[in-house]
Amino acid sequence: MSTASSEPSPVLANAHAQLAKAIETLGYDEGMHETLKSPRREMSVSIPLRRDSGEIEVLHGHRVQHNFSRGPAKGGTRFAPTVDLDEVRALAMWMTWKCALLDVPYGGAKGGVAIDPRDYSQAELERVTRRYTSEIMPIIGPDKDIPAPDVGTDENTMAWMMDTYSVSVGHTVPEVVTGKPVALGGSQGRAAATSLGVTQIALAVLEHKGIDPTQATAAVQGFGKVGAGTVEFLANAGVKVLGVGDQYGAVQNEDGLDFSALQKHVAETGSVVDCPGTEKLEAADLLTMDVDLLVPAAVEGVLTEDNAADVKARIIVEGANGPTTGEADRILNEAGVMVVPDILANAGGVIVSYFEWVQGGQAYWWTLDEVNEKLEKRMTGAWNRLIATAQKHGTSLREAAMVTAVERVAEAHVLRGLYP
Ligand SMILES: NC(=O)C1=CN([C@@H]2O[C@H](COP(=O)(O)OP(=O)(O)OC[C@H]3O[C@@H](n4cnc5c(N)ncnc54)[C@H](OP(=O)(O)O)[C@@H]3O)[C@@H](O)[C@H]2O)C=CC1
Numbered sequence: 001m002s003t004a005s006s007e008p009s010p011v012l013a014n015a016h017a018q019l020a021k022a023i024e025t026l027g028y029d030e031g032m033h034e035t036l037k038s039p040r041r042e043m044s045v046s047i048p049l050r051r052d053s054g055e056i057e058v059l060h061g062h063r064v065q066h067n068f069s070r071g072p073a074k075g076g077t078r079f080a081p082t083v084d085l086d087e088v089r090a091l092a093m094w095m096t097w098k099c100a101l102l103d104v105p106y107g108g109a110k111g112g113v114a115i116d117p118r119d120y121s122q123a124e125l126e127r128v129t130r131r132y133t134s135e136i137m138p139i140i141g142p143d144k145d146i147p148a149p150d151v152g153t154d155e156n157t158m159a160w161m162m163d164t165y166s167v168s169v170g171h172t173v174p175e176v177v178t179g180k181p182v183a184l185g186g187s188q189g190r191a192a193a194t195s196l197g198v199t200q201i202a203l204a205v206l207e208h209k210g211i212d213p214t215q216a217t218a219a220v221q222g223f224g225k226v227g228a229g230t231v232e233f234l235a236n237a238g239v240k241v242l243g244v245g246d247q248y249g250a251v252q253n254e255d256g257l258d259f260s261a262l263q264k265h266v267a268e269t270g271s272v273v274d275c276p277g278t279e280k281l282e283a284a285d286l287l288t289m290d291v292d293l294l295v296p297a298a299v300e301g302v303l304t305e306d307n308a309a310d311v312k313a314r315i316i317v318e319g320a321n322g323p324t325t326g327e328a329d330r331i332l333n334e335a336g337v338m339v340v341p342d343i344l345a346n347a348g349g350v351i352v353s354y355f356e357w358v359q360g361g362q363a364y365w366w367t368l369d370e371v372n373e374k375l376e377k378r379m380t381g382a383w384n385r386l387i388a389t390a391q392k393h394g395t396s397l398r399e400a401a402m403v404t405a406v407e408r409v410a411e412a413h414v415l416r417g418l419y420p
């Protein structure tokens with residue numbers, strides 16, 4: 001774990017480098033650079049947990065609010081062994097750019113607890129969530145910072161967070177988190193929103209490239225909330241998904257994987273590995289499969305200088321946050337691979353989180369069709385604007401996205417007089 005005084009971790013260094021490039025393009029001075037680089041608020045907490053065995057274990061968590069210039073901070077809550085302050089800082093910064101790019105009226109935040117949820121019972125996870133929420137209570141709230149699910153958390157986690165917050169303030173506050181169960185004021189369509197958005201972008205890129213989806217092939221890394229949904233939606237659109245993987249390994253089928261079989265096998269065993277009707281694939285080989293479309297939808301830093309030159313897909317749609325290192329990005333760009341950056345590709349989640357927050361504030365609920373129609377409009381609208389900007393300036397999609405987002409956040413700082 002790195003601290004404020006040490007060098008940033010590779011993930012945070014990647015986020016910093018992306019910002020520095022946008023600052024240079026925009027011609028902003030060092031004062032604005034530092035303003036936009038520095039998280040506005042960070043909180044690190046200890047979480048004492050009584051295990052089911054009776055033993056006490058102390059876990060560590062964080063909540064980082066990178067920016068609030070355009071509205072309350074917003075971002076997911078990650079339960080994973082990799083969580084440290086620098087990872088959360090990077091993820092919070094990417095949330096700021098994502099919300100600005102999609103013109104969702106939020107700043108960026110992220111939170112997390114260093115824990116492998118698979119090693120804990122549901123009752124233990126509930127205790128961890130409640131204690132973590134109590135610890136970060138002073139800085140969250142429907143007008144301050146609104147958590148949501150991310151890696152290792154789900155709608156149950158959000159229900160516990162909402163309940164803990166509500167009990168503490170003395171009345172029910174559904175809008176303090178998003179990604180809640182529909183029965184508690186969650187939005188129709190939030191659970192599938194990120195993967196639906198990834199698929200909408202993937203289909204828009206295929207159309208842009210003149211590729212018929214029914215003739216296209218894909219590989220998806222990650223079979224969690226984002227990856228599994230993406231496999232399903234791509235298959236429904238006629239795309240043949242040839243490979244898929246999780247943290248235990250990868251599988252392939254040259255005729256296309258059967259989503260229902262994968263889903264059943266994962267429900268029974270916890271992994272896609274050994275799913276009937278598939279062949280084993282080395283996890284590393286998933287990313288370099290001979291497919292048209294690659295969707296990394298698991299963790300950061302999986303496309304690196306070591307494997308980028310071997311990537312055969314001509315289109316990468318970043319379902320995960322930060323899956324491509326800076327060096328890999330350069331190699332892929334030079335090779336002519338179209339990389340749709342995370343801050344657009346996986347924005348479907350935060351867009352429907354925004355819809356959930358709006359619906360909660362009005363206590364008036366939209367139908368699934370209404371949600372999905374509004375989601376598609378925002379995702380494809382943002383794609384059309386982004387590709388036009390990138391083509392106009394001759395830049396990569398990531399550079400165009402970052403410049404657009406950073407300019408919007410900087411403008412908000414200037415207009416508010418926070419930066420004379
Ligand atoms: N959930 C959301 O709404 C959003 C999520 N994202 C991003 O999408 C990504 C995935 O999130 P989400 O689907 O919610 O998380 P989940 O926890 O639901 O799923 C994560 C998936 O990644 C797999 N995985 C973990 N580590 C590795 C690894 N080293 N190699 C290969 N696969 C791995 C997991 O495998 P296993 O099943 O074996 O544990 C699991 O299949 C993250 O980057 C997240 O920040 C972005 C926007 C919104």
Ligand SMILES: O=C(O)CCC(=O)C(=O)O
Binds near residue numbers: 076077150347
């Ligand atoms: O839904 C949200 O508020 C945020 C989801 C998230 O964490 C992300 O987009 O990375």
